[in-house]
Amino acid sequence: MKWIKRSLLLLLVILVMGAWLNYPKLNIISGYASKNMASTLSIAKRSEASVILQDNNVPLIKLADVDVDNNSATATVFGLMPRKTICRPGLGCTLVNAEYDADFNLAEPQRSFTKNNTPFPFGNGAAKDTVFQEVDYQVMEHALYNAFADSDVQKTRSVLVVYKNHIVAERYIDGFTKDTPILGWSMTKSVLATLFGILEFEGKIDLGKTGMVDAWKNDERNEITLNHLLRMQSGLEWDEDYSGISDVTKMLFLASDMAQIQAEKKALAKPTEIWNYSSGTSNLLSGILRNQFDSYQDYVDFPYVALIDRIGMHSMLIETDMKGNFVGSSYAWANTRDWAKFGLLYLNNGNWNGEQLFGKTWVDYVTEPTDLSDGTYGGHFWLNAHGKYPDAPKDLYSANGYQGQRVFIIPSKDLVIVRTGLAEAPDFDFNGFLKDILRAIP
Known part of the structure; x- marks a missing residue:
């Protein structure tokens, strides 16, 4: 009898620990399912059934249930961790969090x-x-x-x-x-890199430019150049692991401002001393690109005027x-x-x-x-x-x-x-x- 009780207690402990360790992953799972559904319906104009059968039919993600309502989609896993994605004209669909302000309006690109x-x-x-x-x-x-x-x-x-x-x-x-x-x-x-190539060709940017992030002004990160970022040679800390909770999954499925995530990371090495593939670096570059323009409208128009609609x-x-x-x-x-x-x-x-x-x-x-x-x-x-x-x-x-x-x-x-x-x-x-x-x- 004691053996049975101890076994049940051990099983309960294992289940509680498993739930505790995996609960945060539900945020990523429901976030991915919500974002993928909303974007595919809004941009690709495919059916909800096809997304469930194909795109979201992968391990863990298929555990999510998604409800679609006009220009949004909300996903949960076993009724837990609801994540909502909203779609905005010209800007695509965005996975939102508690910081989302429905009254915060952004200009859409003029195409x-x-x-x-x-x-x-x-x-x-x-x-x-x-x-x-x-x-x-x-x-x-x-x-x-x-x-x-x-x-x-x-x-x-x-x-x-x-x-x-x-x-x-x-x-x-x-x-x-x-x-x-x-x-x-x-x-x-x-x-994204091509946009920097266009700016360089027009004489508006220098790949050797440093001092691009205010938070870096007083430390060794201030020596990081655009070239280092484009080549993934910044030396900044980053974990590009899609199998669990990592820098990249937290950025894509939890962050409000993706341009800041890599900027906040510490330096593990001097520029060029290591090569480390980083999606955070690319979004940092997107933020640096934004800083090249006087207004948000100019920024949001630039990829379309300079490249996309141009060709x-x-x-x-x-x-x-x-x-x-x-x-x-x-x-x-x-x-x-x-x-x-x-x-x-x-x-x-x-x-x-x-x-x-x-x-x-x-x-x-x-x-x-x-x-x-x-x-x-x-x-x-x-x-x-x-x-x-x-x-x-x-x-x-x-x-x-x-x-x-x-x-x-x-x-x-x-x-x-x-x-x-x-x-x-x-x-x-x-x-x-x-x-x-x-x-x-x-």
């Missing part, structure tokens, strides 16, 4: 949706029906078949291959089309946090063709249909391997300099996002490849994918 029916990529009309003799279309078709063959594991949503500015292959799963916006996750970092990526929208900062680490949405346009801008060295947005030197900058990254990272772009993809050219570089979002740029092949989905390696074999496509291109 220019110019009607342009010329063919892709310089317009939004039908793609040119061009046939290249050197392209093996049968091999290309087989490559796309392989990318979608095992839908339960690979979870590919779209693939687009652009050769010499022409679409040579394109495919979508049911429920997605060329017009469906898809969340780029960390591909947003490469978009006709009209489906793209970058969401903001509660304080109105662009979430430059994670929250840009665009359809597959517009993600390809972004890649083509880089393939063409910053020139878009005769207009120069940034210089060739910027492309050289973002593709130069950063010290201590093992040749995998440049300036907010990922690299193949050391052969991460052994069957792809070494000059390949890419914008990478969570769950296998990719924009691959391969200058030596005059090629841009976009793949979106819900699975990373090894479930999706990126090297094999690239190898298959490259077999079709001379």
